Amino acid sequence: MSIGEIAERFGLATHVLRHWEAMGLITPARVGGARRRYGPDDLYRVAVILRGKEAGFSLEEIHEMTATSDAAKRRAVLLRRREELARRIAEAQASLELIDCALDCDHEDLPGCPHFQARVAERIPAVVTP
Template identity: 90%
Template sequence: MSIGEVAERFGLATHVLRHWEAMGLISPIRVEGARRRYRSDDLYRVAVILRGKEAGFSLEEIHEMMTTSDAAERRAVLLRRREELARRIAEAQASLELVDCALDCDHEDLAGCPHFQAVIADRIPEAVRSR
């Protein structure tokens, strides 16, 4: 596939693919006057990069993860990101619980609803709650 076809398939600008190539994240073959040709392995690498970015990896972390032959180094990068993802998931789950609670509340003043207060209580600093 050409750079334009890959960019279109993934909804990217061609300069993004060129940047990733310059960083060593992808390495399309060169044909006919140095034109890039992307193989199926390159498409999987693009997909990994995109998924990694969605997970919060920086391009440098993605590069480190994809290029290192040291399993311990790769594992360290992945563990750091896993901890961050687990934190984000917990925050999103708490937010979803809050929205669901608010959707179920018929109180005129949402902040005065005892059930809503119970759901949000952990956001109030301990020093303030004990007054």
């Protein structure tokens, strides 16, 4: 497949794929001099990069993780990102529960509803004493 076909398939600009290639994240075959040709393995690499970005990995972290054969290095990168992703998921879950609580609330004054207040209470910072 050409760079244009891959870009269209993933909804990316071609310059993004060129940047990823310059970083060493993808290595399409070259035919006829400079024409890039992407194969099935490249499809998976692009998908890995996109999934990694969705999980909060930087391009540098994705490169570090995919370019190393050192399992301990890869594991360290994955563990760091896993902790951050778990935190983001917990925050998103708490937000979803707050929205569900608001949807189920019949009070005219939503912020005054005791059930709603109980869901929001964890976001109130504790008093800091000197």
